[in-house]
Amino acid sequence: MSPVRQGPDDDDRQESEGSEPSALIDLLGVAAVLLEADGRIDMWSPQADELFGYTRGEAVGQYAAQLLLDPEHREAAIALFAEVMGTGRPWAGPFPVRHKDGGTRLVEFRNMRLTDHLGDHYALGLASDRSTLLQLERKLALSDRLVSQAPIGLSVLDTDLRYLAVNPALAAMHQVSEADHLGRRFGEVLPGEPFASAEDCMREVLDTGVPVVDRQVVSQAPDGPEEERAWAMSLYRLEDRQGHALGIANVVVDITDRYRAAKKADRAQQRLRLIAGSSARIGTTLEVDTTARELADVVVPDLADMVAVDLLDSVLTTGRTDFGDSPAVFRALAVKTAYPTSAAEAILAPGRLTSYHPDHVATHCVRTGEPVLITHVNSDDVSRIAENDDAARLLAQAGVHSDLAVPLIARGQIIGVMGMARARNPHPFDEDDLALACELASSAALSIDNAVLHQHIRSTAETLQRTLLPQLSLRHPGLEVAARYRPAQAFSEVGGDWFDVIPLDGDRTALVVGDVMGSGIPAATTMGRLRTATSTLADLGLDPARILTHLDKIIQGLDPYLATCVYAIYDPRDCRLNIACAGHLPPVLKHADGRPELLELPTGTPLGVGGVPFETTTLDLRPGDQLILYTDGLVETRDDPIDQRLDDLLHSLAPPDLSIENTCDRLLQQLRAPASHDDVALLIARAHTLTHDCPPQPA
The missing domain is CATH 3.60.40.10 (PPM-type phosphatase domain)
Structure with a gap:
């Protein structure tokens, strides 16, 4: 985990917090001993009582080598002492020390020469129990290794929600380097609405101390606007021994795969509900226009932002698909949009007749019987889904970015086309949407064809009735x-x-x-x-x-x-x-x-x-x-x-x-x-x- 990079106001903050005791120093139990130039003990800290077993009264005035060292170690210790006092270079390392109880302990020393205002030299020895120090070092090394190599994201933020430490996994998730995290606020690294609510949650944890576990945050992936990434964020307040807030620990797990799988399952369930519901909602009457509107009502807004249902005029007039070599003539039956939009003006109004140009997706559908899926509509594609240039301009202004055209086929005969588009819905049509649209179109086409057949039979019977x-x-x-x-x-x-x-x-x-x-x-x-x-x-x-x-x-x-x-x-x-x-x-x-x-x-x-x-x-x-x-x-x-x-x-x-x-x-x-x-x-x-x-x- 990268260390903190101090900001301009960190020193002031440290001074204001300097009165707070350090739990780490207490844990190490660092003892301080001051020796005169001849090796006599001049000062003795309370921590030395615990570490060596001797009281201040027993230690001060005694030669340290005689009091604390066994005979076999005294000569080496005196040589190290003389080197420090003679050269002024500090010495650090472990050294065996005799405890008052007669046992020998390995103690970690930090020895340095001190000089007073008269030019006299003293030796300061800082000592800690070697086993305690090693245990702490192992824990720190383990923590550092776990943090740096953990597949989950870990970070520490201060009370102003500035990053103090970040591990590589979190930097990779954010696609921001570790160095570019440090010293910056959470909202600066991760701007946007999804993260603003997460920042509010962090402040609440700082205020209350109540942790938040597995809060889901979803945002668009920077490498693909139509894709989303999801994280599970757990927040914990960090406190000192007195319960004062030191900052926030943030544990982040990338759950994008799980989120996408759940979303895909939800979409599958939605499709099943849509198909099941369509059987009850489409074909409730034997009226052609009503059946087409029912199909549009099913499609919008669950599947598309806008839909148009067009029927071949020959089917309405003769009951047959018959356009020969001439352009197919369509009659608009139903139009629906999920919200008011200028794109509605680009769609053929119900009742109107038109013949689309040869490159139009509707023309392709009735000629081939195959659907047309345009995942991402570009400037060239707009002309393929629009009746004319004015309609293309309106569709582009409305933000139409994906289009899907599906033929209406009943009893092996193409009777019309259903065209769908997405604008506000950021997700493009995919193969699953295509399969669902074809399923709905197949069912609706049969109902529409039944309504057309009914209309022709009824018209014949009514004509016969009136002539009689x-x-x-x-x-x-x-x-x-x-x-x-x-x-x-x-x-x-x-x-x-x-x-x-x-x-x-x-x-x-x-x-x-x-x-x-x-x-x-x-x-x-x-x-x-x-x-x-x-x-x-x-x-x-x-x-x-x-x-x-x-x-x-x-x-x-x-x-x-x-x-x-x-x-x-x-x-x-x-x-x-x-x-x-x-x-x-x-x-x-x-x-x-x-x-x-x-x-x-x-x-x-x-x-x-x-x-x-x-x-x-x-x-x-x-x-x-x-x-x-x-x-x-x-x-x-x-x-x-x-x-x-x-x-x-x-x-x-x-x-x-x-x-x-x-x-x-x-x-x-x-x-x-x-x-x-x-x-x-x-x-x-x-x-x-x-x-x-x-x-x-x-x-």
């Missing part, structure tokens, strides 16, 4: 009609809901609303068959119950579907309404005075059950009255009782409204949730007078 629905004439004899169809907006496909308004002989009009149980193209197809059959049966002039009976037989011969239906025939000449129901929710009659009521009709069984007769009910429908027919998607929810929802329907119909078109829109807005899981058919018919009046309504 009638184009209404706004006015029929004695009636004003308004209708709406809304497909399902959530997980389910479009269903088999339909409405129809069929002109009949004699100014009569058939009003129909039905719901095929099920969803998708098969339900829409079954709905089309039922609507065709209903139109054909209507021309036969049958009453509503007979119509439903025939439809019940027809649907039993189709796919195994059930359907509910309400069928009504209105005759404006006598203002009569004949109506029958097959398992459908009750229609609402809103009277001309604005009072709505649920019609109490025989409910009947759904079409397709068979064997149960239907009943026709006759009602008055006078000018100004409104008949509201609807399917269950308007009122049924997963959380509310149906009676409550029917009351809500009546409440929504209560306000007066001159337009039945507005009434349709208000009902859909107030009663139907934006993400409803069922489709809706709604039909409102308001009665008007013909040229002749309706029969008077009975009192």
Whole structure:
């Protein structure tokens, strides 16, 4: 361990501390003996009493050679004494001395000549027990060897936290030489925030005397900013025999390997949690945009500072990867950053279309199906990850230093790209990050592809559904009609809901609303068959119950579907309404005075059950009255009782409204949730007078 290099104020500090006794001197028990020029003992210290066994009274005035030496050693001792007194050169070494108890002890001497103001010479002998001295020397040698060769860092700092001693291991850890440590403060040798807290801890140990063991300090390694080094620091206050603080002993162990291994294990655990969590967080809906946003939410901030999810536009429009020799056209689906940053302006906003240049990482991904990992982004690499020069400038200003692009592959087909970047996160993407990103992309790509497939099937079914629905004439004899169809907006496909308004002989009009149980193209197809059959049966002039009976037989011969239906025939000449129901929710009659009521009709069984007769009910429908027919998607929810929802329907119909078109829109807005899981058919018919009046309504 290197010795202290005194600073300018060390002498003053030593003077102020000079009154403190030295434990080392006490341990050695140094005895002092003063001899006159003829060899007589003139002075005798108390420590000499212990070392030689003679008291001051017994020793002073005696010849030292006769008192302390055996005859065989006297001649040699007298010769050494004469040489010191004659030449003035000191002598040091071990010499056997006779103790008062008769035994012989080996004593370490330091002999020197002293001269007083008269020019007379004296001999001063300083002596210590040889065995005690050797024991102490061995301990010091062992300590010095351990300190200098120990693989752990050791240092001693004074009360001002200046380095007094440093061993080679600590100098190597700090990459600062031993000499450059000495006399400098801890914070001067090791500047920076991680070490500022360690310095505060040192001062606390000085104040309290309570040691701190294995305090972890982590700092960036000087040879690689992305790497970190870790040390376990133990601090102990050094005290004298009176308990006064002398400084700090600092024991430092380099635990970088252990720290990195633990950090790697933590990252592995984090990746496992991320993968496990992604399965629950990605693909919760069958909406393409939502699924892409869910992927972005998983990636940021745990894996990247910013992410963009782009899908090939051909996949969205046709369901296939098809760009031929032309540049691939991407549609941005999701963008997310971990914090507000100008780099977000460099990323394609959701909904936009673009074709990246040939050297762009996204282009490489869709052409090769391979990911692109740019560990350290340089000036040339920025252009590879940016759409254009302006975007490259923004990414560089934001400090993007690492980039990763991963293809989205589902069922062996490349459908898009996920691009990630790091700026504030100082660690570059590595192979582990690449493996995790590919795992997340693979899972998410399948969910996105399922959503795309669902979107295409749904679009097909919705198109089929709409083509099968009638184009209404706004006015029929004695009636004003308004209708709406809304497909399902959530997980389910479009269903088999339909409405129809069929002109009949004699100014009569058939009003129909039905719901095929099920969803998708098969339900829409079954709905089309039922609507065709209903139109054909209507021309036969049958009453509503007979119509439903025939439809019940027809649907039993189709796919195994059930359907509910309400069928009504209105005759404006006598203002009569004949109506029958097959398992459908009750229609609402809103009277001309604005009072709505649920019609109490025989409910009947759904079409397709068979064997149960239907009943026709006759009602008055006078000018100004409104008949509201609807399917269950308007009122049924997963959380509310149906009676409550029917009351809500009546409440929504209560306000007066001159337009039945507005009434349709208000009902859909107030009663139907934006993400409803069922489709809706709604039909409102308001009665008007013909040229002749309706029969008077009975009192």
